[in-house]
Amino acid sequence: xxxxxxSSRYLVKRTGExxxxxxxxxxDHENMFWYRQDPGLGLRLIYFSYDVKMKEKGDIPEGYSVxxxxxxxFSLILESASTNQxxxxxxxxxxxxRSNQPQHFGDGTRLSIL
Amino acid sequence: xxxxxxxxSQVPVFEEAxxxxxxxxxxxxxxxxxxxxxxxxxxxxxxxxxxxxxxxVKGINGFEAEFNKSQTSFHLRKPSVHISDTAxxxxxxFRWDNFNKFYFGSGTKLNVKP
Numbered sequence: 001x002x003x004x005x006x007s008s009r010y011l012v013k014r015t016g017e018x019x020x021x022x023x024x025x026x027x028d029h030e031n032m033f034w035y036r037q038d039p040g041l042g043l044r045l046i047y048f049s050y051d052v053k054m055k056e057k058g059d060i061p062e063g064y065s066v067x068x069x070x071x072x073x074f075s076l077i078l079e080s081a082s083t084n085q086x087x088x089x090x091x092x093x094x095x096x097x098r099s100n101q102p103q104h105f106g107d108g109t110r111l112s113i114l
Numbered sequence: 115x116x117x118x119x120x121x122x123s124q125v126p127v128f129e130e131a132x133x134x135x136x137x138x139x140x141x142x143x144x145x146x147x148x149x150x151x152x153x154x155x156x157x158x159x160x161x162x163x164x165x166x167x168x169x170x171v172k173g174i175n176g177f178e179a180e181f182n183k184s185q186t187s188f189h190l191r192k193p194s195v196h197i198s199d200t201a202x203x204x205x206x207x208f209r210w211d212n213f214n215k216f217y218f219g220s221g222t223k224l225n226v227k228p
Binding site: 004006033040041042043045048092100103104105106107108110 | 155157165219221
């Protein structure tokens with residue numbers, strides 16, 4: 001089974017801090033994704049990466065950046081955290097481009113910015 | 115623009131009753147369709163997927179879904195629900211012409227009552 005691991009289940013940070021959310025997958029997947037999930041809004045794509053050192057903006061990239069230095073790891077960075085970034089963050093991975101493979105999700109990180 | 119509509123934000127149902135969760139999408143090109151389930155404080159888990167072939171697909175936990183191309187729908191059904199089915203359900207669409215992007219509905223919370 002695919003395992004997508006997010007480093008923290010719950011995280012509390014302060015406004016203005018630089019925040020790192022880490023995600024690791026163990027199935028050699030090429031594609032990785034970061035979403036945020038808010039009540040009534042479903043999942044919104046922040047960034048995705050289709051290979052090492054490659055990244056693409058999603059629908060709501062403002063205030064975020066990402067890093068993919070190794071295939072198995074995809075990091076989401078909040079450059080200067082703000083209270084409106086309090087949310088559930090979900091990482092996902094997928095085998096490769098243009099295939100019929102589904103996304104596999106981690107358990108999420110519930111981030112609170114005070 | 116792609117959209118995925120889950121008309122019902124909440125569906126209350128009694129245990130052992132049948133349930134249908136509705137999903138409609140807009141697309142003029144071929145799509146792959148997925149249903150995911152999210153239990154409290156967890157990530158999303160794949161329930162089932164439609165890629166091609168038979169329009170009726172069966173998934174885990176006794177769920178099934180039917181793809182209707184003319185109505186651009188992919189409704190999820192279960193003939194008899196259990197308390198343990200209480201969760202949030204997300205419909206997702208993958209379009210071949212939009213590089214690597216999944217579109218998610220806003221979710222339907224299924225509340226199974228004893």
